[in-house]
Amino acid sequence: MTDNHNRSNLPEQMTAIAIREFGGPDVLVPTQRSLPSPDAGEVLVKVKVAGVNRPDVMQRKGGYAPPPGASDLPGLEIAGEVVALGTGVSRYQLGDQVCALVAGGGYAEYCTVHESNALPVPQGYSLTEAAALPETFFTVWTNVFQSGELKSGETLLVHGGSSGIGTTAIMLGKAFGARVIVTVGSDDKAASCIALGADAAINYKTQDFVEEVKQLTGGAGADVILDMVGGDYVPRNYQVAAKFGRIVQIATQHGAVERLNLLPLMVKRLVHTGSTLRPRSVAEKAEIAVELEEKVWPLLNRGEIRPQIFKCFALNEASKAHALMESSSHTGKIMLLVDSEQ
Incomplete structure (x- = not known):
């Protein structure tokens, strides 16, 4: 009323x-x-x-x-x-x-x-x-920091680094002390992500992101992976994740996984979770807003x-x-x- x-x-x-x-x-x-x-x-x-x-x-x-x-x-x-x-x-x-x-x-x-x-x-x-x-900051905060529990000093791998979500993840990841690696579809996008603060950008069309991330991390892998691709990226995420790594799925642009070996998930003790933002209740979104205003809005x-x-x-x-x-x-x-x- x-x-x-x-x-x-x-x-x-x-x-x-x-x-x-x-x-x-x-x-x-x-x-x-x-x-x-x-x-x-x-x-x-x-x-x-x-x-x-x-x-x-x-x-x-x-x-x-x-x-x-x-x-x-x-x-x-x-x-x-x-x-x-x-x-x-x-x-x-x-x-x-x-x-x-x-x-x-x-x-x-x-x-x-x-x-x-x-x-x-x-x-x-x-x-x-x-x-x-709102859409990108709410999404990145709840998935990377609330679900993914990204901490200072850890490595964050972001697929789709040049997207709205990706550029936000780069900025927030760096602001809170993480090392940020992204995958992108062109060298120009890679340069843009580096200019924004990413520590490394991998062109997935010419490079194998599993091999590159392992090389960049001395074989350790990524602690948190933000993935909007799904499909054939899922088993590769399991390969590139660090021990106790957290993989957060926010979209499946490549569709469903046809076959998946869960052994790496068990051996590394990985967490693979996911979420959508839109269907959440007003109260759930309000909780994210409170944290954003407290922890991110001062940076803005x-x-x-x-x-x-x-x-x-x-x-x-x-x-x-x-x-x-x-x-x-x-x-x-x-x-x-x-x-x-x-």
Whole structure:
């Protein structure tokens, strides 16, 4: 429920990007929707910028349905201005600038989010930079640091080092004292990752990452592996993992594993876990937000970490943004400018 005076100056309709049918980038079409109304504990955000992520592509293709109760519109991260408050909201006021992790609905001029899943825009950050934070920072924090328990002095191996997730993992891994090795698909991407702080970048098209990581670590292997590839990478991860290594699966771009020898997992006493972020409850995401604000936001406020923005598109160019993401030619984040002034 929302106080009526909160919405007195707001339009009844908004522009959003809908998925006309499952398929290629061209199925993303501008549409008119009624403004969502914030429930108890939620805020309504006038979206200035939204992030584009792999799960959006999966949803567009029909492979990643929104969780129950979530918007059917794509978009998992936003930044903008709080323009209406649900009952019981205490953290934010009208006019506050926030960035937020949402379960859907980010490709729109307005979006609701529970106040506990929103974070203040870091000091000195543009809203474009702020909108590039939630999905990747929540994902990396919960998987690398909460599940993977990465510690200072350990080696982190990140597959897909030039992606939004990968570049975030490089920055956070280095900020907390780890040695970071990444795999990438080109020498140019390798150079970009090294420039960002990675200790080593392996071109998987010309090098064997198992052999290279073992050489780089004196045969010890990687303590934590963040993998979004799956498929044939799984047994190779077992080969390259250090004793007591932790492998965290966050996607399976290469599909299922056809055959898998579990003996290395047992002999090395490995942990192979995985997670998805979108279906988690508001309370679970709130716990991640608390840790991010306590441990990561000070680094952002001091300007020690800044998200890597590759390219920005207007909201009605969402199809072009998806085509770019599927080309995998980018390094860093792809963004949608919902407000043309951003």
